[in-house]
Amino acid sequence: MVISRRALLATGAATVVVAAGLGGAALGHRLDDLARNVGIEPHKEPDPADDRLIARVAADQNTLLAQVEALAVKHAKLGLSPFVAISTAHAKAVGVPAVVPDIAAPPANRAKAVDALVAAYSAASKARAADSVKAASPALARVLASMSAGLAQCARGVGELR
Amino acid sequence: MTSTETLQDWLALEHEAVWLYPVIGARFGALAERARTSYDDHGTVRDGLLARLHQLRVEPVPPALSYDVVRVRNKARALAAARQLERDIAAVCLRLAGDSTGDLRTYATRGLRRAALAELTWGGRPDAFPGLP
Numbered sequence: 088m089v090i091s092r093r094a095l096l097a098t099g100a101a102t103v104v105v106a107a108g109l110g111g112a113a114l115g116h117r118l119d120d121l122a123r124n125v126g127i128e129p130h131k132e133p134d135p136a137d138d139r140l141i142a143r144v145a146a147d148q149n150t151l152l153a154q155v156e157a158l159a160v161k162h163a164k165l166g167l168s169p170f171v172a173i174s175t176a177h178a179k180a181v182g183v184p185a186v187v188p189d190i191a192a193p194p195a196n197r198a199k200a201v202d203a204l205v206a207a208y209s210a211a212s213k214a215r216a217a218d219s220v221k222a223a224s225p226a227l228a229r230v231l232a233s234m235s236a237g238l239a240q241c242a243r244g245v246g247e248l249r
Numbered sequence: 250m251t252s253t254e255t256l257q258d259w260l261a262l263e264h265e266a267v268w269l270y271p272v273i274g275a276r277f278g279a280l281a282e283r284a285r286t287s288y289d290d291h292g293t294v295r296d297g298l299l300a301r302l303h304q305l306r307v308e309p310v311p312p313a314l315s316y317d318v319v320r321v322r323n324k325a326r327a328l329a330a331a332r333q334l335e336r337d338i339a340a341v342c343l344r345l346a347g348d349s350t351g352d353l354r355t356y357a358t359r360g361l362r363r364a365a366l367a368e369l370t371w372g373g374r375p376d377a378f379p380g381l382p
Contacts, residue, residue: 169374169375170375172377173375173376173377176377176378177377180377180378212362216355216358216359216362219346219354219358220350220351220354220355220358225347225348226347228346228347228354229343229344229346229347229380230378232342232343232346232354232357232358232361232380233343233361233378233379233380233381234377234378235358235361235362236339236358236361236362236364236365236366236379236380237365237375237376237377237378237379239362239365239366240365240366240368240369240375240376240379241375243366243369243375244369244374244375
């Protein structure tokens with residue numbers, strides 16, 4: 088049995104939409120749009136703990152996306168566009184908040200900037216792996232486990248830019 | 250599909266990896282060191298899976314009688330074969346992550362991460378969602 092990317096991410100998005108409906112106001116109407124785009128209906132009885140988990144993951148991943156984007160602009164020669172694309176995909180999978188998170192300015196020194204991004208990806212990878220084990224929904228567990236592996240790949244990929 | 254069946258699918262792929270990497274290392278000197286490391290890593294995972302299945306009192310699947318040698322007839326194809334095998338392992342680990350809970354899910358998530366990184370070792374590029382087709 089092969090699990091399709093579209094089906095799995097759609098299931099994750101359904102849970103996020105319900106989280107927004109239950110009071111995750113920061114997630115906003117864009118999540119409804121995301122659900123419509125993948126042709127799904129919100130899950131009728133989501134696990135409240137999963138809703139909270141997704142809201143936290145969405146905040147984390149969008150902060151990471153903001154860090155990668157800021158660093159990609161400041162150090163354009165690093166060629167970080169593939170990593171921006173991956174972080175964008177991660178953020179979209181769990182929901183994009185209405186407000187762009189505040190982040191510290193990226194280091195001016197190239198080596199320190201790379202080190203900071205490697206550390207951020209590594210920390211996010213470990214966090215998503217731990218989150219996967221906490222998830223009640225098997226579909227959410229898979230999305231988070233896969234995301235963790237993708238983040239580990241990013242950590243290594245960015246590290247090779249040193 | 251039960252988690253035990255998924256563990257068996259994973260083991261079958263690890264048997265294949267333990268066959269594949271020595272072949273790659275023997276045929277292509279430039280890849281020998283990488284192949285040795287991969288062989289050691291997959292041997293360790295295979296042994297861990299065998300132990301888990303024995304604990305479950307399940308007869309582990311044996312290695313296949315033969316594998317497709319043609320796919321490693323040149324260096325480019327050998328690299329592609331290694332990447333594909335790591336992607337297949339990532340996919341089965343992802344399935345197991347959803348079929349299981351607790352310790353077994355942690356084990357599957359680690360396996361998925363290891364396979365995703367191994368794919369890079371063999372020339373793959375970072376992907377947002379390893380394990381998903």
